[in-house]
Amino acid sequence: MIEAIPFLLQGLGTTVIITFGSFLIGAFCAVPLALARLSDIVPLRLLATAYIEVVRGIPPIAWMLVLFYGLGRYVTLPPLLAACLALGAVSTAYLAENYRAGIQAVAGGQWEGAGALGLSKGDTFWRVIAPQGIGVALPPSASYAVGLLKDSAVASVIGVSDIAFQALTLNQQGNPGLPIFLAAGVVYLVVSVPMAVLARKADTFIRTRSAV
Amino acid sequence: MIDNQQNRTQGAAGTTDAQKAPQLQLKDIHKEFNGNTVLSDISLDVNAGEVVAFIGPSGAGKSTLLRCVNYLETPSSGDLLIDGKPTVKIASKPTRNELMNLRRQVGMVFQSFNLFPHISVLRNVALPQERVLGRSRKEAEERAMELLTRVGLGDKADARPSKCSGGQQQRIAIARALALDPEIMLFDEPTSALDPELGGEVLAVMQELAATGMTMLVVTHEMSFARRVSDRTVFMADGRIVEQGAPEQVFGAPREARTKKFLEAVLER
Numbered sequence: 378m379i380e381a382i383p384f385l386l387q388g389l390g391t392t393v394i395i396t397f398g399s400f401l402i403g404a405f406c407a408v409p410l411a412l413a414r415l416s417d418i419v420p421l422r423l424l425a426t427a428y429i430e431v432v433r434g435i436p437p438i439a440w441m442l443v444l445f446y447g448l449g450r451y452v453t454l455p456p457l458l459a460a461c462l463a464l465g466a467v468s469t470a471y472l473a474e475n476y477r478a479g480i481q482a483v484a485g486g487q488w489e490g491a492g493a494l495g496l497s498k499g500d501t502f503w504r505v506i507a508p509q510g511i512g513v514a515l516p517p518s519a520s521y522a523v524g525l526l527k528d529s530a531v532a533s534v535i536g537v538s539d540i541a542f543q544a545l546t547l548n549q550q551g552n553p554g555l556p557i558f559l560a561a562g563v564v565y566l567v568v569s570v571p572m573a574v575l576a577r578k579a580d581t582f583i584r585t586r587s588a589v
Numbered sequence: 590m591i592d593n594q595q596n597r598t599q600g601a602a603g604t605t606d607a608q609k610a611p612q613l614q615l616k617d618i619h620k621e622f623n624g625n626t627v628l629s630d631i632s633l634d635v636n637a638g639e640v641v642a643f644i645g646p647s648g649a650g651k652s653t654l655l656r657c658v659n660y661l662e663t664p665s666s667g668d669l670l671i672d673g674k675p676t677v678k679i680a681s682k683p684t685r686n687e688l689m690n691l692r693r694q695v696g697m698v699f700q701s702f703n704l705f706p707h708i709s710v711l712r713n714v715a716l717p718q719e720r721v722l723g724r725s726r727k728e729a730e731e732r733a734m735e736l737l738t739r740v741g742l743g744d745k746a747d748a749r750p751s752k753c754s755g756g757q758q759q760r761i762a763i764a765r766a767l768a769l770d771p772e773i774m775l776f777d778e779p780t781s782a783l784d785p786e787l788g789g790e791v792l793a794v795m796q797e798l799a800a801t802g803m804t805m806l807v808v809t810h811e812m813s814f815a816r817r818v819s820d821r822t823v824f825m826a827d828g829r830i831v832e833q834g835a836p837e838q839v840f841g842a843p844r845e846a847r848t849k850k851f852l853e854a855v856l857e858r
Contacts, residue, residue, distance in 0.1 A: 490703025490762075493659055494717040494769065495692035504716065508707045 381547055381560045388543035389564060391457065395529040395539060398461035400522050403468025410469055411476035425473070432470035438531040440467060445535040460532035464525065471521055479514030480506060512583050519576030526569050540564050610673030612637040612804055613773055618657055618667035620650075620828075627653050628828045630667070635773075638802040642815035642836070645825035646851060651808040654825070655775050658806065659695040660688055671695075671772070693721065696771030700778040702758045704750040704765070710737065711746040714765045721769060729768075736764040740794050756787030760794050767798075774798070776807040780814075792818075812855055816840050824848045 413425035432440070441463040445456060454462070483506050491501040533542035544561035548554045611634035620628040628650045635641055643651040656662035658669065660683055669676045669691075676691045677683045683691075705713050714733035718724045724732070737743050740760040742753075750758055759779055766774060776795065780788035792811065796818050799805055809815055815822050816836045823833040824843075832845045840856075843849045 484703075486699065486701050486703040487705065489661055490699060490705075491717075493661060493692060493697040493699075493703075494765070495689055495721045496717060497689075497720070500720045504720070505705055509705075 379560075381544075381552070381557045382564070384547060385540055385543045385557075385561055385564050388538055388540040389568070391532075391537060391542075392526065392529050392539040392565075393568065394457065395460050395464060395532050395537065396522070396526045399464030399468050399529070400525055402461065402465025403472045404518075406465070406469040407472035407476050410473035411480065414473060414477050415480060429470045429473055432467055433474075437464055437467045437528055438534060440464075441531055441535055456532070456535045456537045459535060460529070460537045464529060464532075467528075468521070468525060472518055475514045475517045475521070476510070478517075479510030479512070481510075482513040483509045515583055516576070516580050519580065520573075523569050523572050523576065526572065527565060530565075610670070611635055612639075612672060613658070613806075614668070614670040614673070615654075615658070616668040616670070618654065618664045618669070620653055620657060620662065621665045626828055628657070628664070631828075631830055633823070633830065635804060635806065637772075637804055639821065640799045640805045640807065640819045642819035642822045643806070643808045643825060644810070644812065644815055644822060644851075645831075649825040650828040651825050652777050655697075655777050655806055655808050658773075658775055659692055659697055661697070693769065694771060695773045695775060696766030696769060697775040697777065698759065698762050698766055698779050700781045702750075702755070702762045702782075704758055704762055706750055708749075709747050710742070710750060710753065710761050713750060713761060714768050717765060718768050732768055733764070736768055737761070740764050741790075754787055755783045756790040759783065759787075759791045763791070763794055763798070773804045773806070776805065776809070778808050778810065780809070780811055810855075812840070812852075824851065826851070 413421045416422050444463045445459040491505050530541035540561050544557050547557045613635040615633045617630040619630050657664045664680050666680050677687045711733050715729035718729035780791050792814050799818050819836050822836040822839040824831050826847050832848045
């Protein structure tokens, strides 16, 4: 089990890249998606809702296969990029729902108060609503990031050499499975536990700062 | 006081000096919600420096009328003029620019304060000045400090609004609205969420503001405030103005039966 660890650690960097890459894509793209989801413009709202429901309703592994093998006929994406894009698209849907909950949790009087002062919609959103909503959106988003770290293991099916892929390789070379996969589990834990702790810290910090 | 008396009679009678239009004119303001008439063709002139109190039972449309003045509520039809100039071309379809201009001239204070909880008291008062009037941060914060001191809260500048009492929060909200140099101030039941003692602090600030010549429209359940401070008291019921006049007249010798009934119910408590 111990001997397997250095080989597994070679996959750690890749796992971290997929996790952070797809989370960043999601964190960024979820902003316009959440706004579209809350828009007064009906087609925009329907489109956003449809995206969120469809993407969340299908397992991430399926998106990965579609993106890599399905589109492989027309564009060849490097496996790592395909993995980041597929999980990024899924993160976008989940995080958009967290953002929406955060935005909606802010009292309606805040929009009115800002409107009566003559603040523009953009100023109202970015300077009044978003800083308050983030306290609500952050905890579920942080747990989602930890979940994403584990979900990133599905990238091994398209040949991205992450932790899971390294473990599979060792196993296929004839090594006994149990210690190898246990060791892989430990490597995941080494990253996910500190991430969870950090998420909780960030949450407490933001809560005391914004005092919602 | 004598000036106010003259203003009041002019306003009440609806006669206006030809050279000088009333500062605020509402003409046939009509508002419907899903087919229910909430305001039926309300017309009202308010002169510069006048303090108008709106009293009446719940559901009379007082708050809705007030909210039509800064377009937080969009009237179904009617005209809103400031200094004789129409503020919105098509009453039911205000453009973004028209709203911005209107709200620069009209400040508002809410029952629920609506302060921003995530920033300090000082930033609450300074931020809108920076974003709406384009003042520098330094300039805005100086002005904020000046106004907070005026409402007696200079020492709360660095605190979060949640650390202040309700009465203090409402005085901060008044300072925040005044910081944008409005010409007209709207107060929507400013003391209804406060216990009587804290409400008193807010009313004192409002009385002082009235004395400086600010034009004020106040929806209130504080009859003694309406009676003492307003130049004109407007009694509304069922989406209409039933009666208006000098407070001594409306409270002392109401002409309409509906007004009498309301005042008896309220004043005998």
